Amino acid sequence: MSTVEFSNVSKAFPGGAGKAVDDFNLKIASGEFVSFLGPSGCGKTTSLRMLAGLERNTSGRILIDGVVVAEPESRLFVPPEKRHVGMVFQSYAVWPHMSVFENVAYPLKISKRPKAEIAQRVTEMLAVVELSGLEQRMPSQLSGGQQQRVALARGLVMQPKVLLLDEPLSNLDAKLREKMRVDIRAIQQKLGLTVVYVTHDQVEANTMSDRIVIMRAGHIVQTGTPDEIRRAPVDAFVADFIR
């Protein structure tokens, strides 16, 4: 479906000491599930937000499907609304003034699809995330886990090139988290999605990912399949973090 490429990407915040992300290089294959794993402040969320277009990289370039979406050297920047990526936020960001149906239908409404198609696609998507029958509920009437599924359906409904997930499970209780891990992985495999998943939880990264990118202080420390990293961690930090 879609590939992603980071090439020498760096991010310095104005007034910040040092770089939040320093010389980040990564190629993600179509249909691959990649996790960015690391402690808070390691630059994993910033990298994800640069891919989404919510932050601007200060150097290097980012490509989606072989097309450059951000390259400050040539003053090129595609804003998030034109990148066609889906995203699920840590706080879910389910709009409180819209029903479940309206939330999920919003991306289709923006791209001016016919009403009948919108209704059909929303119904399908809600079935995928197991929320059928809750179309008319308001977000305040939903549990955290249900809001999470609304956010997921909204991210998927426009058939994005890439799906980005920013610590989506950190606000759920342990049992629900386990079920969502399995569900998200199953949906990804079923739809053949390219996924970038940010987390600080090594269990999530190990059980869901095709590949893990371990980060520390703005740098990539190690990249590999969960198995490879477990068997041959490059240093004590990785060994300790992955244990």
Place this chain on the structure above:
Amino acid sequence: MRLRSALSIRSLLLFFAAALIFILCVIPFASLIYRVVSADGDFSIAVFGDVIAAPAVRLAVVNTLKVCISITALSLIVAVPLAWLITRWDLPFASRARSWLSLPFAIPPYVGAIAWIYLANPSTGLFNNVLGAPIFNIYSVTGLIFVETSFLYTFVFLGVTSALDRMDSSFEEAARLSGASPWRVFRDITLPIIRPSLMSGGLLVFLAAVASFGVPALIGGPARIYLLTTQIYNFQRIGSMSGFLKAAALAILLMFVALFLLIASQIVISSKKMQTVSGKTARPSTFSLEKWKWPAFAVVAFFWCVVFVAPVTGILLSSLSRTQGDLALANFTLANWTRILFETDETVRAFRNSLLTAAGAATLASVVAIFVSYISVKTRLKGRAVFDLFSSLPYAIPGTVVALALIMSFSSSFLGVLPSLYNTLTLILIAYFVKYLSFSIKTMSDGYRQIDDVLAEAAHMSGANWSQTLVTIWIPLLMPALIASWFLVFMPALSEMTMTLLLTGPGLETIGTLTFQLQEYADASGGGASVLALIVIATVILINVIVKRVSRGKYGL
């Protein structure tokens, strides 16, 4: 034994504070109503009908509605786009622009009226002189709406920017990733979520416009455009008992309108409240203005020039002009300054009176707030919510009404205990205290909320009784809040005009009333009022800087 005596000091002080609030914040309004309905010996509400039937009053009601609705609409139309631009776009100097645009909030609007009279009055206005034709006429409904809006838009601006700051930015980011353009994000997501703050901002503007007196008096007066507040003043100035009763009856109607609006809006706003604040404080992504960066900045800068730079420059030029509206170099002089500061007896008295009453009210309010906020935050006393309600009552009620209510209650000897306070500085001090007490209580309550109970409990465990704990633990920890509370009362009281004009008398000039007198009639050549207005602006900005320093940015602009 020790416990009992500690308890009794505590209850006594708390009871005293509560009683003071009840006597000063509630009884005057009750007695205003009582005096009006029982004026002819027996109970009658006929006086309300008579007052409403008067053509002058009807006209004032229509004018008030027309003017206040326009001010509210205009404030929303300017302030909301400005707030959005500053918080959500990559505007150059955005954070500085935010404090610039907030500045008019701290300045009394009558200062703006004086400035705009200098700049745009039909006969000698500077703009008209420069253009060589009488194009601008500030003495008009349009002029009145313009000057009021140039100050009151800040109510919406401050409320909406802070709502936009608090809002979880991922709501908007999710919409952008859904493909929505900046305008669609604003229309579909931002606007619905901040609607409660928008409504309460609009309501505050409307209430402030209804209650405003200085601008309508100075700008509407010469054009014979009267609003409810200026009509009440006219009735009261007649000086007869019947005039006074008319003023009081109209004041009561105005008071109920204000209270009704406030209660109705509270119900609407609280029913629409949504959970939109998240614990996560990601730096929100901004929209990119690209080539519109500097044009957008120019628009913001121009707006700031209109609402702040022009009036302040106008006041400065006016205070230095021999003849108003003349820009010739020979026309500039320090004569107005020396005349007002050194050759006018009233000036010294006005400064002394204003400093005394404002400082007195600020001190009294802060001391009372120490106890009242303690009750409402740190105890589970039944009915403690009543204090907040009672103390915010006078703030919601227009100043004209508060002043009339105080005159009613304290002009004859109060309950046979106190002597008459009419025509005394004490009554002016009480008016400031009553009007601004809720600022103190709000600040102190915030302060108490930030201090964990265990600190006081540890003091009790170390053997300190309640009053020792208050003095050694609470008050030192509350010092920043206490200082902020003092200045938040002192600042508006120092330049207060609306209430003081009704309460003043010979020898009781304040900065506000002297400015009004100079502008209205006492300073024939003009420029005198501008001298005082400039001093007010300088003081206000200085105090703001102090408050912001002391509270580490929590209060002040």
